[in-house]
Amino acid sequence: MEKYYHSVTLNEEKCRGCTNCIKRCPTEAIRVRKSKARIIDERCIDCGECIRICPYHAKNAITDPVEAIYKFRYTIAIPAPSLYGQYKTVFSRNRILNAFKPMGFDRVYEVARAAEIVSEATRKLLKKENIKKPLISSACPAVVRLIQVRFPSLIDNVVKLESPMEVAAKIAKNKAAHEENIPLEEIGVFFISPCAAKATSVKVPYGAAKSNVDGVISIKDIYLKLLNSMERNPVREDLEQACQEGIRWANPSGESSALGTEKFLAVDGIHNVITILEEIENDRLEDIDFVEALACTGGCLGGPLTVENAYVAKNRLGRHIEEARLKGISKSRNEKIEDDLVWTGSIEHKPVMKLDTDLVKAMKKLEALELINDGLPGLDCGACGAPSCRALAEDIVRGNANETDCIFKLREKVRDLAAQMVELEAKMPPVMDKSGDSQEQVKKQR
Amino acid sequence: MSGKVIKLHFTIDAHDFSLAGEASSSTKKMLNQLGISPLIIKKAAIAMYEAEINAFIHANGGEADVEIGVDRIVITVRDEGPGIADLDLAMQEGYSTAPDKVRELGFGAGMGLPNMKRYSDRLEIKTEVGRGTTVTMTVYVREG
Ligand SMILES: Nc1ncnc2c1ncn2[C@@H]1O[C@H](COP(=O)(O)OP(=O)(O)O)[C@@H](O)[C@H]1O
Ligand code: SF4
Ligand SMILES: [Mg+2]
Numbered sequence: 001m002e003k004y005y006h007s008v009t010l011n012e013e014k015c016r017g018c019t020n021c022i023k024r025c026p027t028e029a030i031r032v033r034k035s036k037a038r039i040i041d042e043r044c045i046d047c048g049e050c051i052r053i054c055p056y057h058a059k060n061a062i063t064d065p066v067e068a069i070y071k072f073r074y075t076i077a078i079p080a081p082s083l084y085g086q087y088k089t090v091f092s093r094n095r096i097l098n099a100f101k102p103m104g105f106d107r108v109y110e111v112a113r114a115a116e117i118v119s120e121a122t123r124k125l126l127k128k129e130n131i132k133k134p135l136i137s138s139a140c141p142a143v144v145r146l147i148q149v150r151f152p153s154l155i156d157n158v159v160k161l162e163s164p165m166e167v168a169a170k171i172a173k174n175k176a177a178h179e180e181n182i183p184l185e186e187i188g189v190f191f192i193s194p195c196a197a198k199a200t201s202v203k204v205p206y207g208a209a210k211s212n213v214d215g216v217i218s219i220k221d222i223y224l225k226l227l228n229s230m231e232r233n234p235v236r237e238d239l240e241q242a243c244q245e246g247i248r249w250a251n252p253s254g255e256s257s258a259l260g261t262e263k264f265l266a267v268d269g270i271h272n273v274i275t276i277l278e279e280i281e282n283d284r285l286e287d288i289d290f291v292e293a294l295a296c297t298g299g300c301l302g303g304p305l306t307v308e309n310a311y312v313a314k315n316r317l318g319r320h321i322e323e324a325r326l327k328g329i330s331k332s333r334n335e336k337i338e339d340d341l342v343w344t345g346s347i348e349h350k351p352v353m354k355l356d357t358d359l360v361k362a363m364k365k366l367e368a369l370e371l372i373n374d375g376l377p378g379l380d381c382g383a384c385g386a387p388s389c390r391a392l393a394e395d396i397v398r399g400n401a402n403e404t405d406c407i408f409k410l411r412e413k414v415r416d417l418a419a420q421m422v423e424l425e426a427k428m429p430p431v432m433d434k435s436g437d438s439q440e441q442v443k444k445q446r
Numbered sequence: 447m448s449g450k451v452i453k454l455h456f457t458i459d460a461h462d463f464s465l466a467g468e469a470s471s472s473t474k475k476m477l478n479q480l481g482i483s484p485l486i487i488k489k490a491a492i493a494m495y496e497a498e499i500n501a502f503i504h505a506n507g508g509e510a511d512v513e514i515g516v517d518r519i520v521i522t523v524r525d526e527g528p529g530i531a532d533l534d535l536a537m538q539e540g541y542s543t544a545p546d547k548v549r550e551l552g553f554g555a556g557m558g559l560p561n562m563k564r565y566s567d568r569l570e571i572k573t574e575v576g577r578g579t580t581v582t583m584t585v586y587v588r589e590g
Contacts, residue, residue, distance in 0.1 A: 150478075281492075282492055283557075284552070286555065359482075359516055363480060
């Protein structure tokens with residue numbers, strides 16, 4: 001694996017080199033060079049903002065094609081709860097779940113069910129003493145990466161429990177291996193994902209050495225196939241395992257409302273999340289024990305790989321939640337694997353904003369940066385390909401850009417050069433000066 | 447302070463509440479760019495934030511100067527506000543004279559000065575009723 005892996009990618013052919021994405025990126029990870037957007041790998045947190053904002057659909061996330069399931073002898077689909085909000089409500093949750101099997105999946109296990117297990121573990125964690133509050137949910141991997149690059153002092157606040165996706169994969173895989181007597185390596189678990197960041201966390205998990213998920217299929221890619229399958233095939237069995245508590249996780253504050261405390265704060269949208277993390281860093285968040293922060297506006301229902309508008313999806317999910325509540329599916333399933341929920345790995349500070357590893361050199365660069373920034377027009381116009389004047393100044397001290405990338409600076413330079421040229425032109429060497437002294441005298445006389 | 451020093455200067459403009467905390471926020475970004483350890487940044491940023499907010503809500507604004515050296519960060523927040531009559535009282539946790547409208551915005555919990563003391567390694571306050579207040583905070587930059 002590369003040192004800095006991330007899922008969000010650019011389709012060069014579609015990119016027109018506009019500046020929509022560079023302005024939107026919360027970590028200033030995009031620059032436009034030679035009319036194409038470039039992602040600075042180590043800064044990308046896979047929040048998907050650029051995927052949503054790009055008017056030419058040039059940004060996407062690397063996920064697996066649906067056909068990837070054929071590589072495994074036995075396959076399990078683990079759909080995110082946000083999937084249920086994508087289809088019209090005539091399609092019940094059970095019908096959606098049943099549609100996976102005719103497509104070639106051998107089993108289906110709801111991530112929503114695993115979410116309930118994570119909720120239970122989080123409730124226990126909240127009761128523990130000596131934990132750093134507020135706890136910050138680790139359910140959204142984009143937020144965890146944001147904390148790693150921009151809010152390192154909050155790393156200790158992050159809930160170090162496996163995500164519902166990981167828990168679902170682990171349970172489903174072990175169960176299948178046991179019941180069908182198949183070696184674990186021959187079982188492929190596929191997460192049906194609204195999310196680019198989850199695709200990354202499968203490739204480079206932060207909580208464990210290796211993910212139990214074998215592939216990530218985007219909701220966008222599977223949407224139509226699943227719809228066809230639903231329309232063609234009858235519902236054969238009862239595949240619902242989760243109750244409303246788990247399905248709710250797709251909504252902002254869904255995770256929090258399962259915790260049995262009012263002392264929570266739920267925030268969605270990456271720029272709102274940044275504001276709240278700033279508040280926590282400044283010790284300003286009083287009387288809050290738990291923070292649920294989701295990078296996408298509307299939570300995972302607003303994930304970059306979804307199909308339906310987040311607000312429409314929210315209404316639909318609401319009906320599935322209500323239906324599940326009425327059914328009140330028993331939670332007494334013997335899948336409690338809480339002890340294993342705690343991360344075996346850890347998350348580290350990624351000082352990607354650092355100007356130099358040597359403090360004195362970094363200080364010199366910062367000084368140079370400030371000086372250059374003072375000389376720039378401060379319009380943050382984006383024409384240089386950087387999101388702001390200050391970002392250009394930073395690129396210049398890092399050696400990745402030139403002052404003349406700023407069109408105003410370039411004009412200034414051209415003007416100076418033009419003035420110099422005029423001056424030089426007047427200073428013709430005497431041997432070539434055909435006008436001779438006589439004209440000079442004429443001028444003086446005037 | 448010996449060796450290389452970076453000097454930053456900010457004006458704390460009390461006219462726009464949405465700007466409250468800007469100076470400490472920019473300072474934090476720069477400390478991050480210098481690669482200073484997160485814990486030190488946190489200490490400096492909180493201490494500075496509280497002093498900045500105090501100048502903002504109690505003294506109608508002021509100025510902030512930050513000196514970043516290889517071994518320490520020195521933050522000075524200066525205002526020409528009403529000054530603090532009883533500093534010992536003001537240092538107590540929970541003590542606040544902030545008016546209701548300020549409290550409604552979530553400020554005025556009376557934890558500012560105690561936090562400045564807690565998060566800085568050295569705190570010096572010069573204040574005179576009717577003339578203003580100058581708070582100087584030092585945070586040492588130790589590696590690791
Ligand atoms: N810069 C200042 N100018 C005038 N008074 C101040 C200043 N800083 C603090 N004070 C006084 O000290 C009190 C306590 O300050 P602090 O601990 O920051 O709490 P808070 O700001 O929440 O009131 C304030 O309520 C105010 O009366
Ligand atoms: S909010 Fe959900 S979909 Fe969006 S990045 Fe976070 S986990 Fe992924
Ligand atoms: Mg205060």
